Amino acid sequence: MKDEVTRDDRIAGLKGMGTSRKRVEDARFTQGKGNYVDDIKLDGMLFGDFVRSPYAHARVTNIDTSAAMEVPGVLAVLTAADLEPLGLHWMPTLAGDKQMVLADGKVLFQGQEVAFVIAEDRYAAADGIEAVVVDYEELPVITDPFESLKSDVVLREDLDPTADGAHGPRKHPNHIFTWEAGEKEATEQVIDAAEVVAEEMIYYHRTHPCPLETCGCVASMDKVNGKLTLWGTFQAPHAIRTVVSLISGIEEHNIRVISPDIGGGFGNKVGAYAGYVCSVVASIVTGKPVKWIEDRMDNLMTTAFARDYWMKGKIAATKEGKITGLWCHTTADHGGFDACADPTKFPAGFMNICTGSYDIPTAYLAVDGVYTNKAPGGVAYRCSFRVTEAAYFIERMIEVLAIELNMDAAELRRINFIKADQFPYQSALGWEYDSGDYHTAWDKALNAVGYDNLRREQAQMVEDFKSGKSRKLLGIGLCHFTEIVGAGPVKNCDILGLGMFDSCEIRIHPTGSAIARLGTISQGQGHATTFAQILASEIGLPADSITIEEGDTDTAPYGLGTYGSRSTPVAGAATAMAGRKIRAKAQMIAAYLLEVHDDDVEFDVDRFVVKGAPERFKTMKEIAFAAYNQAIPGIEPGLEAVSYYDPPNMTYPFGAYICVMEIDVDTGEHSIRQFYALDDCGTRINPMIIEGQVHGGLTEALAIAMGQEIAYDDMGNVKTGTLMDFFLPTAWETPHYTTDHTTTPSPHHPIGAKGVGESPNVGGVPAFSNAVHDAFRAFGLRQAHMPHDHWRVWKIANQLGLHG
């Protein structure tokens, strides 16, 4: 007799949504069998590398390549003069600016690309670089954006100083744009009339995504058939194909862009870099494949940085702590070129989410972008566009306001949260928050850590410190963040004119397995695992029978790629919608096979059953076969679907994080005793992957808050160009994390999912930083800029007179 297979067994067999399915990618990654760009080796492949500027600001008066050409193995050296006839010595940036591919008369940041040496191998290229003689004439260096806006030194001499930029009028030759949101006058009136106003300058320092794999590419131009194949570390392969076509003139159908396995992106691999352009040109010139791979110093010094926002804030409230208004002026240091990766209409990204989780009736935000002699970039490092900056700003301002009001910061948050019944909520700075339940999350978090007891313990430690019994203080770092992810609705989000939809194409094979291709590209997020789970639940075939493929523009449908936690909100929705198209056709096939009307069958886990007669059914596997072997009147053979999904709104994941940190007042060292992270990312597809994402994002947040930075000296030299000085945490520095969740599904997303990869970075940085601040609150600290490395924490204590 056959064992009874229950409905629960059938659900479990699918490994669909809600299952902690093991990552299918890990078999190859944990065995060292991944296939990364630098693993690609082609016959006759050459290697290109850059001569880079040692100066942050200088004229390039001469480039002598003759000695380099004598180096054995060196085949050619490209300079701007060689690229100019092709119109490729400059390239457009994602922010509407243009950027030198190779130094065109001057350099604007240390490490800027000056010449491209093409050699038989990377050793010869390195020797060739040494032999290129560049004459520089040093110019005054500006590393401070405020100074830049006052300076007579014009950084971008290529621009007409009086002409508008890509985002409107410019106030100074070194000014890039002003971007505003909200009501200026109304906000200023609220602040003028307020009972309490807290004012503070919050600096979110420059840092870098620092993926383990640096940026690189292999360009191979087949001169016989005119086809260019470009493998690269691209977070948006389709957009790269379009950009390459637009700037090279090669027709798009003749370009194939492939993102193979990618070793982390975190925003660093969104942009277009000089290395890509030079590799393509070099392949065209030599007729051979050309590889370019950054080393770690190149990566940290030159490809896209993150943050570097000076955020001046004013927050107004009643004496009871009800917030009445928020004002923010941000000075954004964009470096030598404006190469931020933001949707076109949002030159400061979604910084206007800076009202955070709070019901703030009136607000105003202005952002001024500024050129300096630093590397270009400004990408969203494990966050949606400028959302970590926004979250850090509001979560610091709340703390400062709590100090001003002499109130508990947890209570101040509670009385200002947007209430669950206010969703969808229209924010003062222009967003419609789709859903949320902040009070529930907050209370759960406070209870979980025993908040009141922690405050008592903290007070005791302050007493012990004052009486000389102890030299340690306790900080309780609070954060309630609201993310805005899933860019985005095509009506207001595009990059280079490309609407930010995404896509999924599904082919069901006759035997009931499937392949789905998406316009996104995993860089460690586990797409091959999770997208198969979405499909398994939608179409009733086991996740293990579904292959997910991304990253090859010749096979995958067009999409805008993976960054800004957009893959699940956008491509995940496309996957569900394409799955539903499959299911709709399957329903018709099932009805035909069961000889009933379409409306008389219904979907049940992995089959269609006749309503009221559950013993009469056709499994999806049977239906798949029928799609290929039955002539069904009125239905085309095959079972395939494609969906291009344009989301109606962003999604708004949120979370409540609490960091409990002990600080050694004498050495500036810290020890994290507890970190509690509650995330609400809507519907949870794979809880284990979510937990992994949260751990990863929190660890990057720890890095940023506690030590990681791209620091410059006054001459514009990068002081943190290696992993000795640039903090990349290991297991040693990483605390234990406790994860938790609530579930508030997105009302507009097909499966209610909101995205999670970046939440922990958005919420983590304020939690770590607030813990440091909170430890010193009893001694009068209001604001101390990150990173909170040992000496800066020591400096806080020292300036507060705590060293006797």
Next chain:
Amino acid sequence: MIPAAFDYYRPKDLPGVVALLQEHGDDARVMAGGHSLIPMMKLRMADVPHLIDMQDVDGMNGIYVGDTGVRIGAMTTQAELIDSAELADAAPILREAALQIADPQVRYMGTVGGNVANGDPGNDMPGLMQCFDATFTLFGPDGERTVPAREFYEAAYMTAREDDEVLTAVSFPTPAGGYAYEKQKRKIGDYATAAAAVQIVKDGGSCASASIAMTNLSDTPVFSEAAGAALVGTSVDGDAIRAAVAAMLNDIDPVDDNRGPVAFKNHVAGVILTRAIERAWSRA
């Protein structure tokens, strides 16, 4: 991160090494674990046309613990130091310090000889050797000679070793009394922001002798004779420790860098030394 071209040698014995050093002079460098030299070569900050790999040279390995002293071959790795039960018994501070050097992967490659001979003020072993009053054995064209660790370091990367000499071993009298190696660093794998090596001998309730050396707080390791002297004869109470710290601060000369400004380093040096003395005294 690609080094310039170099010739690679792998001699079997010390005379072979010295012959290569004599032939190539300044252009040759010996390499033990390579964890200081190779990164410098990759950054093209060290120009080494002739690289002499020591790993096949006989007689450079091993830990010998005798009745009165310890001798460690230059090619002995940090991992071997950590794993030696005999050494942990004879000079436990060595294990405590070695465990704070870099990370396990580096410690499997990094050697005692490389650590002391390179003259990098960030290395931990030189200060520790000064604390021990160790002696370094150098082998050159005229055979062996010895140099006290306290006289070996002249400036950053400048030592008493001649270009045609190889450091073959470190030797030190078995340390007595309580010990502590205290190190503050920004993260795993980092050099010290400040580190202190302390050995204290207790006689009755007072300090009979004390040896104190500091790391990464000058362009050489700093043996602070005055700091040790400040403890001798005292009960190592707060006043004595403060006097030792004051004496130590007089001897160090830290510089501003990414680890922090001078005032911070002086402060941390004092805190670290205080903790090291307290811990060593508690073990004495």
